[in-house]
Amino acid sequence: MNNPLHNEYPADSLEAKDLEYIFHPTTNLKQLAATGPKVHARAKGVYMWDNHGKQYLEGMAGLWCTALGYGEEELVEAAASQMRTLSYSQLFGGKTNEPSVLLAEKLKAMMPFDAGRVFFGLSGSDANDTQMKLMWYYHNAIGRKEKKKIISRLRGYHGVTVASGSLTGLPYFHSHFDLPIANVLHTDAPHYYRGAEAGESEGEYVRRLVKNLEALIVKEGAETIAAMIAEPVMGAGGVVVPPQGYFEAVGEVLSRHGIFLIDDEVICGFGRTGKPFGAETLGMKPTTMSVAKALSSAYLPISGVIIPEFMYEPMAELSGTMGTFAHGFTYSGHPVCAAVALRTLEIFEEREIFAHVARISVPFQQRLKAFGDHPLVGEARGVGLIGAVELVQDKATKRGFAGKQGVGAYCAARAEANGLIVRNLGDSVAFCPPLIISEAEVDELFTKFDKALNETWAWVRSGS
Numbered sequence: 504m505n506n507p508l509h510n511e512y513p514a515d516s517l518e519a520k521d522l523e524y525i526f527h528p529t530t531n532l533k534q535l536a537a538t539g540p541k542v543h544a545r546a547k548g549v550y551m552w553d554n555h556g557k558q559y560l561e562g563m564a565g566l567w568c569t570a571l572g573y574g575e576e577e578l579v580e581a582a583a584s585q586m587r588t589l590s591y592s593q594l595f596g597g598k599t600n601e602p603s604v605l606l607a608e609k610l611k612a613m614m615p616f617d618a619g620r621v622f623f624g625l626s627g628s629d630a631n632d633t634q635m636k637l638m639w640y641y642h643n644a645i646g647r648k649e650k651k652k653i654i655s656r657l658r659g660y661h662g663v664t665v666a667s668g669s670l671t672g673l674p675y676f677h678s679h680f681d682l683p684i685a686n687v688l689h690t691d692a693p694h695y696y697r698g699a700e701a702g703e704s705e706g707e708y709v710r711r712l713v714k715n716l717e718a719l720i721v722k723e724g725a726e727t728i729a730a731m732i733a734e735p736v737m738g739a740g741g742v743v744v745p746p747q748g749y750f751e752a753v754g755e756v757l758s759r760h761g762i763f764l765i766d767d768e769v770i771c772g773f774g775r776t777g778k779p780f781g782a783e784t785l786g787m788k789p790t791t792m793s794v795a796k797a798l799s800s801a802y803l804p805i806s807g808v809i810i811p812e813f814m815y816e817p818m819a820e821l822s823g824t825m826g827t828f829a830h831g832f833t834y835s836g837h838p839v840c841a842a843v844a845l846r847t848l849e850i851f852e853e854r855e856i857f858a859h860v861a862r863i864s865v866p867f868q869q870r871l872k873a874f875g876d877h878p879l880v881g882e883a884r885g886v887g888l889i890g891a892v893e894l895v896q897d898k899a900t901k902r903g904f905a906g907k908q909g910v911g912a913y914c915a916a917r918a919e920a921n922g923l924i925v926r927n928l929g930d931s932v933a934f935c936p937p938l939i940i941s942e943a944e945v946d947e948l949f950t951k952f953d954k955a956l957n958e959t960w961a962w963v964r965s966g967s
């Protein structure tokens with residue numbers, strides 16, 4: 504044991520054992536060794552408690568996923584009852600199970616495009632890997648073997664596996680991991696506040712981005728590009744809501760060049776933006792879709808890739824020639840995950856959760872956007888029940904802080920000290936509460952954040 508924190512925690516404490524045994528994902532491992540971990544002990548509704556009994560309002564729905572909040576007995580019961588009936592089954596080789604079939608039927612009926620089939624996985628990352636492989640398999644099946652490239656966007660987040668991590672457009676996820684792999688192209692992020700030139704209107708900005716996209720397509724050759732992948736609202740890239748008309752213009756260019764659009768709804772899907780899918784709020788016309796996270800309200804891992812029938816048919820043909828369609832996971836169509844997801848979708852309907860989000864997002868966005876007047880906030884942005892404030896050093900010039908100053912991290916730490924969980928993405932602080940949040944809880948969220956922001960402002964002014 505060479506970690507000094509081991510001496511601060513009792514040897515048999517969870518903190519000490521964590522520091523000894525866990526390799527944390529997406530964490531500053533060096534810093535963790537100095538600060539120690541935070542132990543989540545229990546949670547109910549929109550609140551969570553740590554192992555010291557401190558209560559937090561969960562302003563991030565975990566990792567953008569606990570749509571129905573914590574401790575929902577109906578979902579506990581759906582899992583327990585399915586485990587008693589059939590604790591495992593599979594979809595390989597034509598086997599099937601009731602929860603997976605019913606879930607696929609329900610998902611297909613919900614889709615905002617002409618959906619055909621659902622392919623199940625376990626995470627957003629594997630869903631987007633599957634998307635890439637299906638694009639390749641489909642185009643091979645129809646004899647367009649040169650159509651292999653996928654366009655993604657800078658600041659987009661699509662996961663961390665070798666393929667989905669390559670689609671992700673954030674440098675941290677590439678450097679030293681030897682990513683991206685071949686056949687991945689990145690185009691502009693649609694962030695007007697950061698990306699617009701002086702005096703450029705939103706409309707002009709959109710036209711410039713779409714022109715850049717088309718130039719990339721022409722340079723690479725449309726015949727080599729299978730699809731573009733996009734989140735309706737970028738999440739991990741800083742909660743970027745595209746300007747009006749962006750997806751309509753992108754869609755026009757893609758369809759003119761015969762390029763598909765993969766809609767990554769892993770965060771936006773199931774009500775987050777106030778409509779069932781982000782595509783509907785943001786004017787996207789998907790060819791295929793990835794869903795995960797809120798699909799099961801994060802009670803169990805499950806993801807889905809939904810594709811149109813016209814893509815399925817040639818792939819089915821090719822699998823006949825090959826002897827099998829050789830892609831799938833042990834847990835594709837896990838009956839317990841599917842049963843929980845099915846019950847989640849039913850609860851969304853029974854409790855009219857999407858209509859609730861549409862209502863509650865009005866005071867949520869009002870409170871959020873009011874932070875735009877704070878001297879530390881360059882931009883307060885969001886839609887539905889997702890948003891962020893971007894902290895800047897100089898409001899007039901939009902000059903940010905040097906990354907190393909860690910102003911966003913300080914603000915998130917102050918929020919946590921005040922009993923609020925938020926997440927800093929660089930110097931943008933993100934909000935994405937469970938969809939069930941009430942108006943009083945929205946008020947509590949932003950009152951706590953206001954305090955954290957003012958403490959951060961005082962810290963910045965003190966020059967610490």
Ligand SMILES: Cc1ncc(COP(=O)(O)O)c(C=O)c1O
Nearest residue numbers: 626627628660661662738769770
């Ligand atoms: C839009 C989007 N796509 C994909 C993923 C990857 O999902 P997972 O972490 O379940 O692999 C995420 C995760 O945050 C995401 O936000």
